[in-house]
Amino acid sequence: MDARQDDTRGIVDPSGLLSRVRFRRHLPAEPLRPYVEWYWLIDWDLPEPYVAHTVPHPSVNLTFQWDEDAGPPYAELTGVALGLYARRLTGRGRVCGVKFRPGAFRPFAPEAPVSHWTGRALPAGEVLGQATPEEARRIVTAEGDEARVRALDAFLLSVPHTADPQADLAADLVARIRTDRSVNRVADFARSQGLSVRSLQRLFSAYVGVSPKWTILRYRLHDALDRADSADTDWSGLAATLGYADQSHLVRAFTGTLGVSPTAYARAVRGD
Template sequence: MEFREIAPSNILKPYVACFYLFKSDEDIAFDDIVFPSGYMEMVFNLGQGIWESSVGDTFVQTPRIELWGQITGPLAIKSKGKHEMLGIRFYTHSAAYFLNDEIGIFNDQVYDLADILGNPVKNLHALLLETDELSERISLLENFLLKKVEAVQKRSLKIDKVADILNSIRKDVSGNNIEHVASRHGITTRYLHKLIYQHTGLSPKSFDKINRFQRSLKLIARNEKNLTSIAYDCGYFDQSHFIKDFKSFTSVTPSAYLENKFPVNQVFQQQ
């Protein structure tokens, strides 16, 4: 498997964490679990492989143009065949610039982006399939996003405020006093919860937990510290709280995660 991140142009850096290319040349089938990341993504499938995601007790094939909502718990997936995927990874708050709906309705699901954005995104997918040049493909994605940004300037101040609030929460790895954060931003705690959920699909508490979980994954991948040290570095009171949260996001304990292979997640965590 190959995973490559591409930085956005300066004008899109406030909105896009990265573009990425994911390729798998081995014609094999495997199962995996997608973990919560705090990001939403738009993914353009450019290869012949098939992905399936769990919906209830069954698996459903994902569309050719995917919108990944906020994943708040472990999501099982299946892969068949060779893949080539071009993705747009948004910051926790920034998908709201490009989608008119309340973000929470997309949680824990893979939507057909063509049903949401219509012909413009279908045309973009067709253009991406017409070229093999990565630089040209990235240019097509950027032009598409820039047109969307220009159309939502009226909502930008509110979304920017959400970004500032999330940054305040993110700075304190030990957890946050939401009342203090709300007061600092001149709003009530009730409005803070509403504002964050509308634009991210997450509650402040969920955002904080996912942020700490993702930090723990990066530390585990480095293999420089034991699990107890990682738990404290990520703001957990003790190792038992760390294990409980980790299992809620992955369905396995940190020790089991180290012993098992999660192909897609391990490729992404190498970055």
């Protein structure tokens, strides 16, 4: 049942977060795996507030949440976040989250392009009518991980969805961008896939929610963040490897998203 537990790409200061919360990932039921990358479960009981930061993936997330300081359990849908995402954790709380595969959410909400939800967080019931407060309570109060996973499976399987070849194509293209470090230019990538740049852009707007260029840059920024806590990082070499024009371009992208330079981030994470 376990999904990859060691993938912390996109989490800012992962050791700081994981020392404060219980964080687990689990795979969904087999019929849901074309759409859902994994479920993520977090529980916390903190003596003092903590702000968790992430540089989000190009994914839509559905979360069922309970925070003792925020009232009863609720369900939230979060589109692709364009900048740094911050979540303040206080007291005790729990999140049962669904990370959709990039490009694979639209079969559950075909009425609007995924770009409609980009940069937005809203009550999930406005998009998925089945995500009621009662359903949120049922999921977050389930006893133990296996019960919560079963509850998430049951919920998603109850939401009407139909296989969509365009969603499959979009998910496959994003996966290639994520894993192939040679993908740096949109025009070259579109040509290699037998698509025009405009067709690729329309597909990403409708199914991913962000542009191909944004997706390339976000995954390369994840790579930079993953290596930034090393004292001996060769930023010039890393910039070349990740397809940035030069080191200054990488530093500007990193600083523009996280609000601190790579070296300042590395010092903070290491406690220098």
